[in-house]
Amino acid sequence: MRKGRYWFEAKADGFGWGWPLAWQGWAVYAVVALLLVLGFFLFPPAASVLAFAAFNGGVVLALLLVCCLKGQPLRMR
Numbered sequence: 001m002r003k004g005r006y007w008f009e010a011k012a013d014g015f016g017w018g019w020p021l022a023w024q025g026w027a028v029y030a031v032v033a034l035l036l037v038l039g040f041f042l043f044p045p046a047a048s049v050l051a052f053a054a055f056n057g058g059v060v061l062a063l064l065l066v067c068c069l070k071g072q073p074l075r076m077r
Contacts, residue, residue, distance in 0.1 A: 008071035017071045028066050035059045 007025035008017040020026045036059060043051040
């Protein structure tokens with residue numbers, strides 16, 4: 001992928017991705033934020049902490065997968 005086609009910028013220290021570089025990255029962040037808020041209503045922590053944690057973990061793993069696929073390669077030291 002060309003540099004201008006990345007959705008997320010790699011952090012300078014090599015640990016993860018930072019702010020989005022494209023509108024698609026902002027859309028991904030918005031969907032993740034919406035899903036995390038919806039998780040409180042779909043899986044209330046008071047009813048089932050395990051379901052709530054599993055849902056949030058899945059959302060975070062999906063975000064990491066998108067960042068791996070669409071972000072700049074990480075700069076390892």
